[in-house]
Amino acid sequence: MPYVYETDGPAIYRESFAIIRREAELSRFSPEEEPVAVRMIHAAGLVALAPHVHFRDDAVARARTALEAGAPILCDARMVAEGITRKRLPADNAVICTLHDERVPGLAREMGNTRSAAALELWRPRLEGAVVAIGNAPTALFHLLNMLEDPDCPRPAAIVGCPVGFVGAAESKQALWESGAAPCAIVEGRLGGSAVTVAAINAMADRSE
Numbered sequence: 001m002p003y004v005y006e007t008d009g010p011a012i013y014r015e016s017f018a019i020i021r022r023e024a025e026l027s028r029f030s031p032e033e034e035p036v037a038v039r040m041i042h043a044a045g046l047v048a049l050a051p052h053v054h055f056r057d058d059a060v061a062r063a064r065t066a067l068e069a070g071a072p073i074l075c076d077a078r079m080v081a082e083g084i085t086r087k088r089l090p091a092d093n094a095v096i097c098t099l100h101d102e103r104v105p106g107l108a109r110e111m112g113n114t115r116s117a118a119a120l121e122l123w124r125p126r127l128e129g130a131v132v133a134i135g136n137a138p139t140a141l142f143h144l145l146n147m148l149e150d151p152d153c154p155r156p157a158a159i160v161g162c163p164v165g166f167v168g169a170a171e172s173k174q175a176l177w178e179s180g181a182a183p184c185a186i187v188e189g190r191l192g193g194s195a196v197t198v199a200a201i202n203a204m205a206d207r208s209e
């Protein structure tokens with residue numbers, strides 16, 4: 001007896017989003033934020049993510065405007081960069097991950113930090129007005145915040161800061177939120193991850209969502 005299941009991709013998405021909108025408490029989100037939150041919940045498979053999702057300083061509108069103007073997307077991990085759906089990007093935006101650049105291991109040794117944090121030093125020439133996507137590494141988000149303490153450091157247009165895990169994830173996101181360093185989207189606490197971050201960027205990239 002063959003299994004019977006939904007085989008139509010768009011129908012699966014429609015049904016998923018309808019379930020999320022039925023089950024999640026989304027009323028505190030603005031009309032621009034709501035579809036971004038829905039995609040983040042969708043990627044996590046977790047309606048309980050909703051109360052942990054927060055946007056600051058018109059992050060969705062700022063990210064959209066930046067992307068439409070051609071801003072690059074700077075990603076902490078290749079998993080994040082690979083997940084971004086190129087056809088949704090409004091200006092054929094560059095998607096950049098410097099983690100695997102050959103200079104990074106040496107930089108990390110010099111800095112006494114992780115490769116994820118050291119890789120951000122290579123963002124400086126592209127950071128001004130960029131959209132930042134940090135979905136894996138708490139050390140990357142902490143290092144970005146330290147870079148932004150310098151008033152001469154280029155400023156990103158928006159930061160999606162959703163690193164996941166047990167060591168530094170909650171703390172780095174709280175620091176981002178409290179710093180006001182840039183408009184931001186976060187998932188407070190331990191939850192987050194590459195998929196959730198990618199979902200936020202993919203939702204922000206497409207105004208028709």
Ligand SMILES: C/C1=C2N=C(/C=C3N=C(/C(C)=C4\N[C@@](C)([C@@H]5N=C1[C@](C)(CCC(=O)O)[C@H]5CC(=O)O)[C@@](C)(CC(=O)O)[C@@H]4CCC(=O)O)[C@@](C)(CC(=O)O)[C@@H]\3CCC(=O)O)C(C)(C)[C@@H]/2CCC(=O)O
Nearest residue numbers: 077078079114115116136137138139164165166167193194
């Ligand atoms: C401590 C690290 C954590 N990694 C987590 C979760 C996942 N990481 C995956 C993978 C494949 C990668 N993680 C690295 C970024 C690697 N992970 C770390 C570091 C040791 C330090 C980062 C930090 O603490 O801020 C980091 C290495 C570094 O020196 O920076 C990765 C580069 C490791 C590697 O392959 O060399 C690699 C990313 C590669 C890429 O995409 O470019 C996982 C898939 C785990 C796995 O392989 O089993 C998973 C993905 C989670 C996600 O959704 O993104 C944590 C949980 C974030 C953890 C930090 C916090 C903690 O509590 O431990």
